[in-house]
Amino acid sequence: MDVSTCRNCGAELVPQTSFCRQCGVPIALGNALASDERPTALFDEAHVVATQRLDPRQTTPQPSDLNVSPSPVSPAVKPANKAVLIGIVLLLVLAAIVSTVAVVRNRSRRHSHSASSEGLIYPSARQIMDVVADGGGRAVTLETSESFQKVDAWYRSTLKPEKVVQLTAGSVVMKNEKITATIIGDNEKTLILLKIVP
Numbered sequence: 001m002d003v004s005t006c007r008n009c010g011a012e013l014v015p016q017t018s019f020c021r022q023c024g025v026p027i028a029l030g031n032a033l034a035s036d037e038r039p040t041a042l043f044d045e046a047h048v049v050a051t052q053r054l055d056p057r058q059t060t061p062q063p064s065d066l067n068v069s070p071s072p073v074s075p076a077v078k079p080a081n082k083a084v085l086i087g088i089v090l091l092l093v094l095a096a097i098v099s100t101v102a103v104v105r106n107r108s109r110r111h112s113h114s115a116s117s118e119g120l121i122y123p124s125a126r127q128i129m130d131v132v133a134d135g136g137g138r139a140v141t142l143e144t145s146e147s148f149q150k151v152d153a154w155y156r157s158t159l160k161p162e163k164v165v166q167l168t169a170g171s172v173v174m175k176n177e178k179i180t181a182t183i184i185g186d187n188e189k190t191l192i193l194l195k196i197v198p
Contacts, residue, residue, distance in 0.1 A: 006023060006025060006027070008020065008023050008025040009025070013027060120159065120181070120194055120196075121140065121142060122142055122144055122146070122154060124146055125142035137197050137198060138194075138196040139193070139194070140193075140196070141191070142191070143189055144192070145188065145190075148190050151183055151190045151192065152172055155192075159176060160176065161175055162176045162177070170185035170186070171185065179195070179196050179197075181193070181194050
């Protein structure tokens with residue numbers, strides 16, 4: 001290895017280079033430059049060839065090129081698709097039937113429950129509120145212009161309560177197994193709250 005120094009800055013030169021890596025001064029290697037570091041040459045315009053657009057060509061072979069006809073869809077695929085479609089339609093129909101039966105049962109349960117509580121609505125009362133819970137329970141609020149004593153006597157005979165609690169002279173709570181009736185007398189009207197459990 002021939003190690004020399006730069007004549008300009010005195011830095012150690014790297015072998016087989018044509019310039020000093022420290023100061024950038026060219027290094028003469030005899031009369032010629034190293035073959036891997038030649039200066040850039042500019043071309044004459046006469047030697048410049050413009051790029052030309054090439055016609056596109058097909059890269060994937062076509063069936064006609066391979067002398068192969070496209071294969072028809074096998075008949076086994078079509079019946080499988082039909083079977084899947086029929087299965088989905090049957091599942092949808094079954095889901096519709098099940099949901100319809102559930103709705104009808106829920107309505108019939110509510111109607112039968114309402115019918116059983118209809119006998120507990122005071123004859124001349126106006127219904128203010130009727131709430132049916134998801135579990136089948138029901139709360140009904142009624143209002144009548146009849147006196148507290150008359151409404152109290154009617155519910156005692158109709159409801160046949162197991163327990164009666166007289167809260168005040170104008171309010172009473174009656175209860176049997178599934179029905180609780182609260183009756184409150186006001187000056188000109190009587191309020192009735194019925195709570196019915198399934």
